[in-house]
Amino acid sequence: MKMKPLQVPKRTIMTPGPVEVDPRVLQAMSTPILGQFDPCFTDIMNEVMEMLRELFQTKNHWAFPIDGSSRSGIEALLCSVIEPGDKVLIPIFGRFGHLLVEICERYGADVYTMECPWGEVFDQQKIIAKVKEVKPKIVAIVHGETSTGCMQPLNELGPACRELDVLLIVDVVASIGGANVMVDEWCLDGVIGGTQKCLSVPSGMAPITYNDRIEKIILSRKKVEAGIATAEDIALGNKKNRIHSNYFDLAMLQDYWSPRRLNHHTEATSMLYALREGLRLVLEEGLYERFGRHQYHEKALIAGLKAMGLEIFGDEHHKLPTVTCVKIPLGIDGDWVRQMMLEQFGVEIASSFGPLHGKIWRIGTMGYSCRKENILSVLSALEACLIRAGATIHRGEGLQAALDYYEAPIAAKENANV
Structure with a gap:
């Protein structure tokens, strides 16, 4: 079957994502492919990590993209810290709060929810009161809810979760690069962004960052699985469950993004070029x-x-x-x-x-x-x-x-x- 060359109509895209891709990003995507362990390519990986730290306003060591849509980053963070029976509190104020519930339930979490009418956000003190009542391991919440056009304040919730020794994992897919997201100042433990919205990069990567509180859990689960765990590791990963996903296993992905460069998957080369250029443009603008x-x-x-x-x-x-x-x-x-x-x-x-x-x-x-x-x-x-x-x-x-x-x-x- 003979097919005509690909032609697509010109659109003015004013949806909540995907959006129009910056022409400079499209140009970067036409750059020749490099091998994923070529020193020139690993230099690009390091540059992306450095720029992501600036974007997320964090000093976290770990800041890198997951290959896949924004949902891949959400799943990678959640599946790497959730063990069956872990309590997770999810405040829902739109469609994507329900998505967090589904993902957490699939990994065996004991999910607690609280809801407010669509079109409103939560009083942070009400969430904090619920955290004290439920005593969860994790609070998972959306920052910018595209289904309702609302943005949830987090400046009080983050410090409260830190004081209560609860992990706070936040979906900032719709806000990162377009609204202020202060990962360190707000005490956010794990954060997931997206490329196809305010970064003006095609869908296909999910930038994430997480701190040493999350890394400690990830590495403890890895040690428990390998049979080399200390008592402290077993306490953190006491159900002795491996991270169920291979693709989204952050312990393995850390090895890939570290100087060790242990092979995990074949990196999406052109998408990484696109992300690097998109991040460069964000930081160039300020x-x-x-x-x-x-x-x-x-x-x-x-x-x-x-x-x-x-x-x-x-x-x-x-x-x-x-x-x-x-x-x-x-x-x-x-x-x-x-x-x-x-x-x-x-x-x-x-x-x-x-x-x-x-x-x-x-x-x-x-x-x-x-x-x-x-x-x-x-x-x-x-x-x-x-x-x-x-x-x-x-x-x-x-x-x-x-x-x-x-x-x-x-x-x-x-x-x-x-």
Whole structure:
């Protein structure tokens, strides 16, 4: 069967991921392949680890990517520390809290949950009170919940977990590189990011970092399995269970990313090139300058949506700056509007999950997609399609409000709250 050369349409991607990949990242991916133990390639591995420490704002020794989508990093961290019967507390405020529950249950954890309505976040003191009640080994939580557009504060929870000797493992897939994530200052033990969102790199790697509290458990399990455990090791890995996954075994991956370079798998060479370039661009821009850029364009988008007569979903005081959730007007078929935006304008936005499906749209302003021309494009396409759908909106006012915001004195940009 003869196939035509691959051709894909040009899109303006304004979803919560994947997002548009920076052209400089795409260029880096065309770099020739090196062997995974070539000194030039292992130098690249070391550079990636160094840049990841800066991205995560940590002094942790371990900071490296897991080959696979963001979920691979979540599973690698959880499966490497959970033994059957371990208590895990998961506060749920959206779709991806439920994902954490499923992964933990698959590895035999005794899972405890607490929930708040979608569109809200938790009072940290309520989580801390639950930690004291349950006495878990691990608290696993999402930082930026893309299903609801909310961002959970962690600055009190992390120190409390550290004081109570509880591990805090956090999914920062939607926030890393677009919002402030302070791994060391917030006392986060294990953190999982993603490439396909604010880093503007294709999906296929999950940057992680973890501290010596987690490493101690990982190495103790390895020693128990090998029959060379000390009493302290047995106390940490007292159920004598090996890490069940081979691919996601952090003890083995550490050996691969250490100077020993013990073979574990064949590294995703071109993806590592892409991640290195994506990280370089993040750090070249400056972390706090990048956070400010995301907030700046987010405010332009919100100004336009509200001027159009649309309502923002969720607690705006705890809004995720990289995802804006918009209530679908009554009587309007949200999926029809999305399809028309894609077909007629080449602009893609997202629906949502579970109880919010058909009730909100989700618009991502992430990484390379977070640009003025994209904000204006999504507002114009959304307005045109809502008019075609028969919605009652303020015609023309959305774009004008966004333009007013962008044309405001430069001081407005400089005063963006980072």
